[in-house]
Amino acid sequence: MLYTNSEVSVLVQAAANELTKFHGDVFTLFLAWLRATTKTRYNKDFIMEKRYTMEDTNGAYEFDEYLNLMYFLFNEDYIEENDMYAKAAKSKNYTDTWLFLSLHFICSLRYTDLVRIYHPDIADSPEEVIRRIQEDEFTDNEARMVLLSVTQRLCMLPFTPSKTATHAGIGSAKFHIPTSCEVHFGKLFALAEAHWRLAGRVEESLIRKITTYEDITRYMGEEIGELFLESDFRSRSATKSYLQVIYLLSDEVLGEKGPRLKGYILAALARSHKGSYGEFATTTFEYLKDAKLSGLTPEFVAFELLERGVLSSVTSMLLKMITEDGYNNLSVKNQTALIKAVGLTPFEIESTVAMIEQGSKNAKLVVKEVISSGADILTTLHNLGNGDAFSKEPECLCLRTAMGRSCPYAERRQCVGCQYEVNTKATLYLLISEYNRYYDLYSKVTDPLEKNKYKRLATEVALPKLSEMLSGIKENYGEDVFQEYENFLKENLSQ
Numbered sequence: 001m002l003y004t005n006s007e008v009s010v011l012v013q014a015a016a017n018e019l020t021k022f023h024g025d026v027f028t029l030f031l032a033w034l035r036a037t038t039k040t041r042y043n044k045d046f047i048m049e050k051r052y053t054m055e056d057t058n059g060a061y062e063f064d065e066y067l068n069l070m071y072f073l074f075n076e077d078y079i080e081e082n083d084m085y086a087k088a089a090k091s092k093n094y095t096d097t098w099l100f101l102s103l104h105f106i107c108s109l110r111y112t113d114l115v116r117i118y119h120p121d122i123a124d125s126p127e128e129v130i131r132r133i134q135e136d137e138f139t140d141n142e143a144r145m146v147l148l149s150v151t152q153r154l155c156m157l158p159f160t161p162s163k164t165a166t167h168a169g170i171g172s173a174k175f176h177i178p179t180s181c182e183v184h185f186g187k188l189f190a191l192a193e194a195h196w197r198l199a200g201r202v203e204e205s206l207i208r209k210i211t212t213y214e215d216i217t218r219y220m221g222e223e224i225g226e227l228f229l230e231s232d233f234r235s236r237s238a239t240k241s242y243l244q245v246i247y248l249l250s251d252e253v254l255g256e257k258g259p260r261l262k263g264y265i266l267a268a269l270a271r272s273h274k275g276s277y278g279e280f281a282t283t284t285f286e287y288l289k290d291a292k293l294s295g296l297t298p299e300f301v302a303f304e305l306l307e308r309g310v311l312s313s314v315t316s317m318l319l320k321m322i323t324e325d326g327y328n329n330l331s332v333k334n335q336t337a338l339i340k341a342v343g344l345t346p347f348e349i350e351s352t353v354a355m356i357e358q359g360s361k362n363a364k365l366v367v368k369e370v371i372s373s374g375a376d377i378l379t380t381l382h383n384l385g386n387g388d389a390f391s392k393e394p395e396c397l398c399l400r401t402a403m404g405r406s407c408p409y410a411e412r413r414q415c416v417g418c419q420y421e422v423n424t425k426a427t428l429y430l431l432i433s434e435y436n437r438y439y440d441l442y443s444k445v446t447d448p449l450e451k452n453k454y455k456r457l458a459t460e461v462a463l464p465k466l467s468e469m470l471s472g473i474k475e476n477y478g479e480d481v482f483q484e485y486e487n488f489l490k491e492n493l494s495q
Contacts, residue, residue, distance in 0.1 A: 005042045061241045071277045072224050073102045074270040089134035092195035093219040096208040099188045104238035105267045107175050111235045113161055115205035119193055121149035126194035133187055141488045143186025148429050155394040178268040178307040268307045301378055304385025306477050309425030311469040314363045318377050366419050375403040384422055391415045395426040428469055432492050435462035
């Protein structure tokens with residue numbers, strides 16, 4: 001090789017600016033092998049330094065460091081092998097550290113905003129919650145209800161980020177928990193609240209800032225603590241990683257024109273992956289590479305939609321179309337399973353099923369509009385699953401913004417009832433609370449007209465929508481997810 005030391009140094013510097021550390025190491029190892037096996041004008045070996053190091057107080061964490069900590073905090077197998085929930089049940093410090101670190105992997109909120117997250121509701125006494133989680137008796141749906149008490153308050157009482165609180169026209173802080181992580185965060189919030197109450201509520205905030213190597217090691221053990229041996233955990237760097245690392249990875253693995261993903265997708269992968277960290281890291285790269293090499297695949301987009309909690313007949317129809325499977329009408333058995341569970345008369349069931357079928361017809365009209373508009377279906381669904389389709393209300397998404405178009409009803413202040421409304425888990429939870437409210441009012445009022453009004457609201461508004469969403473879950477995400485949601489509904493609907 002005819003390059004001199006200085007010329008090779010320029011090449012290595014250019015590679016450092018363009019490549020990830022892994023590919024940079026491959027390049028420098030090649031240069032070293034070339035010098036060892038052939039005659040070269042350069043006589044030095046080169047080492048690729050990290051783009052960001054633990055000592056860099058302003059930079060994002062290196063991807064491998066970020067992914068490693070994510071695996072320790074989220075992976076279900078690792079958590080089970082190390083009895084982490086049992087340890088958290090025994091120790092407030094363990095719980096607080098685990099929750100504080102975990103939050104940095106599903107949102108980009110600064111610490112000044114994390115401490116403003118609302119306290120959850122727990123159904124049992126603090127002692128009973130701790131005991132049941134320690135003995136693995138706390139159900140998944142109970143964990144989801146604890147988390148729901150937090151996310152619902154954030155929807156109803158949103159707050160703007162502290163840094164921009166003095167500016168006008170700033171959107172509310174975004175806090176989304178991917179579906180795969182709901183039970184995990186539900187348990188952590190339940191434990192944190194229980195410990196907080198037993199400690200005498202010495203602090204107003206539920207979230208504690210725990211960042212030093214000494215504290216993390218003392219509270220969670222050496223394996224996790226040693227990640228911060230060189231430098232304490234930094235919220236700012238973790239926030240930058242959440243915002244940047246997926247983009248850096250996308251540029252390298254997916255290419256500049258690859259789909260842009262949200263950081264919480266990695267947390268969802270870490271939570272649901274089975275196996276060691278090395279297998280998880282390899283799987284993550286391959287998963288993202290497959291998304292690029294095949295384009296946005298229906299399977300990839302369906303995973304995004306599930307993690308975002310999208311529950312809509314429109315998305316179900318669009319997914320079936322792009323998989324060359326014609327839309328199948330919802331079976332009456334599936335439509336009426338939930339309705340029968342709450343004890344309606346045959347006439348009420350028939351009326352409700354008719355309304356569900358009308359909803360399907362309306363959804364078909366919207367699907368036809370999407371197709372005739374020329375919008376790319378997979379990209380539109382990706383925008384919904386990636387959270388890039390905001391509406392005027394936090395409980396739902398908007399098909400129009402997912403298509404890159406503006407709202408045709410600028411004068412409206414809400415999205416409920418709009419044909420472009422895309423339901424999510426938040427819509428489902430809102431409908432459950434509304435159904436229960438109607439049921440409670442129906443039970444209390446004595447006036448026949450009032451009773452009939454609340455009964456009609458429950459049976460002709462809330463239940464048909466709930467049943468439609470339940471059928472959409474089965475169509476999009478399969479029997480296991482369907483059973484989880486069906487059990488959740490049965491446990492939480494007033495009867």
